[in-house]
Amino acid sequence: MRERRVVITACSAISPIGHGKEQIVESLVKGVSGVKTLREDDLISPFIHSRVYGTVSYPIAYNFSRQHRKTMGPVAYYACQVAKDVLEQAGLPSEFVTGGRLGIAFGSIHGSPTVQRDIYRIFFEAKDKASFQGIGAVDYLKSMVHTTAVNISKMFGITGRIISSGTACTTSSQSIGYGYEAVKYGLQDAMICGGADEYDTITVAVFDNLLACSTAFNDQPQQTPRPFDKARDGLVVAEGAGAVMLEEYEFAKKRGATILAEVIGFACNSNGGDLILPNLGGITKTLQLSLDNAGINAQEIDLVSAHATATKMGDIIEAQAAGAVFGPEPYVVALKSYMGHTMAACGAIETVLTLYMMQEGFIAPTLNLEDIDERCAMIHHVQKLIEQKVSTAAIQNFAFGGVNTSLLIRKLT
Amino acid sequence: MTRQDIEREVRDIFLRAFEIENPEMDVNLREAYGFDSIDAIELLLEIEKFLDSELTQEEKKQAMDIRTMKQIIDYIEVLAAKRKTLPEKNK
Numbered sequence: 001m002r003e004r005r006v007v008i009t010a011c012s013a014i015s016p017i018g019h020g021k022e023q024i025v026e027s028l029v030k031g032v033s034g035v036k037t038l039r040e041d042d043l044i045s046p047f048i049h050s051r052v053y054g055t056v057s058y059p060i061a062y063n064f065s066r067q068h069r070k071t072m073g074p075v076a077y078y079a080c081q082v083a084k085d086v087l088e089q090a091g092l093p094s095e096f097v098t099g100g101r102l103g104i105a106f107g108s109i110h111g112s113p114t115v116q117r118d119i120y121r122i123f124f125e126a127k128d129k130a131s132f133q134g135i136g137a138v139d140y141l142k143s144m145v146h147t148t149a150v151n152i153s154k155m156f157g158i159t160g161r162i163i164s165s166g167t168a169c170t171t172s173s174q175s176i177g178y179g180y181e182a183v184k185y186g187l188q189d190a191m192i193c194g195g196a197d198e199y200d201t202i203t204v205a206v207f208d209n210l211l212a213c214s215t216a217f218n219d220q221p222q223q224t225p226r227p228f229d230k231a232r233d234g235l236v237v238a239e240g241a242g243a244v245m246l247e248e249y250e251f252a253k254k255r256g257a258t259i260l261a262e263v264i265g266f267a268c269n270s271n272g273g274d275l276i277l278p279n280l281g282g283i284t285k286t287l288q289l290s291l292d293n294a295g296i297n298a299q300e301i302d303l304v305s306a307h308a309t310a311t312k313m314g315d316i317i318e319a320q321a322a323g324a325v326f327g328p329e330p331y332v333v334a335l336k337s338y339m340g341h342t343m344a345a346c347g348a349i350e351t352v353l354t355l356y357m358m359q360e361g362f363i364a365p366t367l368n369l370e371d372i373d374e375r376c377a378m379i380h381h382v383q384k385l386i387e388q389k390v391s392t393a394a395i396q397n398f399a400f401g402g403v404n405t406s407l408l409i410r411k412l413t
Numbered sequence: 414m415t416r417q418d419i420e421r422e423v424r425d426i427f428l429r430a431f432e433i434e435n436p437e438m439d440v441n442l443r444e445a446y447g448f449d450s451i452d453a454i455e456l457l458l459e460i461e462k463f464l465d466s467e468l469t470q471e472e473k474k475q476a477m478d479i480r481t482m483k484q485i486i487d488y489i490e491v492l493a494a495k496r497k498t499l500p501e502k503n504k
Contacts, residue, residue, distance in 0.1 A: 066432040067447045133461070137454035 005249035006183045008409065009257040012085030013242040013352040014078050016054040016339035020085065025356050027338065028364040029385060033222035034339040035236050041201045048204050050213035052221040054238020054340025055199070068155045071141040073112025074198035078241035079148035080155050083192050087156060090245040090257065092190065101189040103160030103182060105175035106149040108344045109168050113200040115143035148196050160188050170399035171195045172242060173347025177266035177405055179246050189251050194243030195344035203343060204237045210276070212311050213237070225310035226368040227334030228319065228376040235309040236340030242348030260355050261409045265294025271402030278317040283404050287325040287396060290406035301330045303363060303393040305350045308334030309341050316375045323378035326394065332379045337367035347397040351407065358390045358411050419489050423482065426459045438482045460489060466496055
């Protein structure tokens, strides 16, 4: 099968540290954290030990008509906004957008938990048939697992293929990877790829029960998470969305699109075993497979965007794997240190932030990394902001269920 | 309940539930205002609330051919007549 080159022509993120390039770059440069105190939800929040959350606390001026809003839960608002941003930036002709050669790869970890919670409240509290009418005709459309992808398709009239991964923390890295493959092998000429997740205390409760959440910095939210730091004590759940526009290289070049970077390789594998514990063999293999897929040597990687959730074991295993495959030279940054773990959005958001750093010629330090855990010391951590040209970057993500991804991007010269 | 009462209620539903202000009487609602199948299902629920009476499956199926405001009002008029006496709150 003929392989085509794939480039990124637009990107956007809604994150706890800002919406769009200007705000996010400013936060990265100034070392601003988006982690805040957990909001009360009148449900389960009082019982959660972890009192921190990566929060989108600024207003977003949505301009969606009722025709679109009626099938959207909060997660779809995030998704449609970043999709709108990348469509506007990319400037694709409208007949192309609706013509079938543009597809969508977009997901969330489980649709809209806010809407699901409202449905279950009615389900458990309804006393008679009339109360069941409270479950609206559109509640499934708002809450289903592929709600982000199909609301994007509806809002912009996109008629190409839909891929909607729901693989927890690798959801949007898979979106970009599978979108890349769809364009590379000629199935589509362009793909909007990304992921989103909304504010959700149930996700915090799940990780809290697994003893995976940060609890030692409840009074100083911005001091956590602390990837690779000796004092790290777990992840911080967060909300947000990220999206990129992928296009076939010749098509993008011909129409004069701004090319932010080329996607040069992608790999995804599974650990084939434990669904929770990080797996050194599986992760190492993924990183190596992505180099093989790109046909480059490890020495060509300048920057690694680590998954690094700040759990005790996860960070050690990841550092070992990155050290074994990429060696001690490439800079490593853990971008979750700025905002926590945005779940389905993290792979896309971290790709967007890596693109911003590539464009602006700097590498942000891993926030809160004050005392490197010696078990994570075999890689080149960034502890201070540095001016640095980045040519080739690896973005790695790992998920519950034992799913691993590695995406390689390169700046065109 | 007069036809005017029904019209007033339907206009109120359109504004409140569908953000459509003063829809014209004889235009195709889908073409003019993007009123789609999801809105139609929601409208049936609103009609049930208005009449304070559940619609039968047969009655709901009859609504599938409705395209205009006038047809909606005709439809409700027939339903109301069938129910003859309306509950106190809608009188």
